[in-house]
Amino acid sequence: MAPVDWEDAWKKRVTPWDEGQSPPALQRLLAEGRVPSGRIFVPGCGAGYDLATLADSDREVIGLDVSSEARATFAESYKDLPGRVTYEVGDFFEYHPTHPFDFVWDYTFFCALDPGEREVWARIMSRLVKPNGLLATLLFPYVDPIPADASGPPWPVNTDLVRGLIADGFELLEVTEAEQTHPGREGKERLALWRRKGRD
Ligand SMILES: C[S@@+](CC[C@H](N)C(=O)[O-])C[C@H]1O[C@@H](n2cnc3c(N)ncnc32)[C@H](O)[C@@H]1O
Numbered sequence: 001m002a003p004v005d006w007e008d009a010w011k012k013r014v015t016p017w018d019e020g021q022s023p024p025a026l027q028r029l030l031a032e033g034r035v036p037s038g039r040i041f042v043p044g045c046g047a048g049y050d051l052a053t054l055a056d057s058d059r060e061v062i063g064l065d066v067s068s069e070a071r072a073t074f075a076e077s078y079k080d081l082p083g084r085v086t087y088e089v090g091d092f093f094e095y096h097p098t099h100p101f102d103f104v105w106d107y108t109f110f111c112a113l114d115p116g117e118r119e120v121w122a123r124i125m126s127r128l129v130k131p132n133g134l135l136a137t138l139l140f141p142y143v144d145p146i147p148a149d150a151s152g153p154p155w156p157v158n159t160d161l162v163r164g165l166i167a168d169g170f171e172l173l174e175v176t177e178a179e180q181t182h183p184g185r186e187g188k189e190r191l192a193l194w195r196r197k198g199r200d
Contacts, residue, residue: 003114004153010069017108017154018046022053024180025138025191026105030054034193038102041128043092044109048074054105055081063087064095093120100130107138110162111154118165126169131198135170137162138178139190159192170194 009015029035030053037058042050045063047070054061061083065071068089075087088095092109104125113121129135143156150156159175171194178189 004112006065007067007069010067010073015046017112019182020047020049021182022049023107023138023178023182023185023189025178025189026050026053026107028180029136029191036102036134039099041097041101041104043095043104043106044112045074045087046070046108048078048087050105050107051085051087052078052081055083055085057083060084061086062097062101064090064092066091092124093117095124095128097128100133101128102130102133104129104133104135105138106136108140108154110137111140111152111157113153113155115152115155118161122165122169125166126196129170129196131196133196134173135166135194135196137192137194139192140185141188142190143188159190162192162194166194169198170196 035054040054040059040061042063045051045065048063051061051063051074066089071087071089110121125135139157139159139162141154141156142158144158146156146158146161163172173193173195175190175192178191181189
């Protein structure tokens with residue numbers, strides 16, 4: 001299967017994943033006070049709804065997307081967000097921030113990657129999240145078991161798949177089915193919270 005040309009998809013506005021707002025599961029995590037302050041990272045942030053949702057005076061929020069068109073969409077929508085919010089254009093697989101993060105939010109990024117890229121995704125996540133920091137994966141589309149002939153993107157995902165990739169570096173804290181989702185994603189989202197092993 002040919003790799004996705006993300007910039008082209010954004011230019012042509014062929015963005016079927018884009019729901020126009022953050023998922024309810026992120027809103028809920030915030031309302032429950034479970035997103036830490038400090039440095040926050042959102043890979044594959046698209047139009048940047050989650051950057052705006054996470055923006056707060058005690059957070060530095062950094063989004064990354066390979067598409068400059070996606071960043072332009074973000075810039076048109078959000079002019080004045082609280083705290084420090086930066087949208088960087090670049091490739092996750094080449095990303096080397098100055099410091100690791102307290103909280104990383106992955107929604108519809110992992111499932112967009114070619115399966116052959118997942119092990120590298122896992123290695124990079126171990127580098128990006130601080131010891132004791134949190135990796136939150138809102139797993140969509142959640143399928144268990146994953147059929148042998150699965151196709152994507154979005155590639156079907158589940159907890160065991162991610163656990164198998166990151167178990168060395170992360171402890172699974174909990175997995176919950178999202179009570180509320182974007183329309184059409186009901187029953188297909190699980191929020192898995194992982195704590196980075198090791199000492200600060
Ligand atoms: C399925 S979209 C999800 C966007 C956003 N998370 C959302 O839920 O609306 C995947 C996003 O990842 C970006 N992307 C794909 N591969 C990337 C890479 N290697 N590095 C950074 N961004 C990437 C794409 O441009 C796209 O915006």
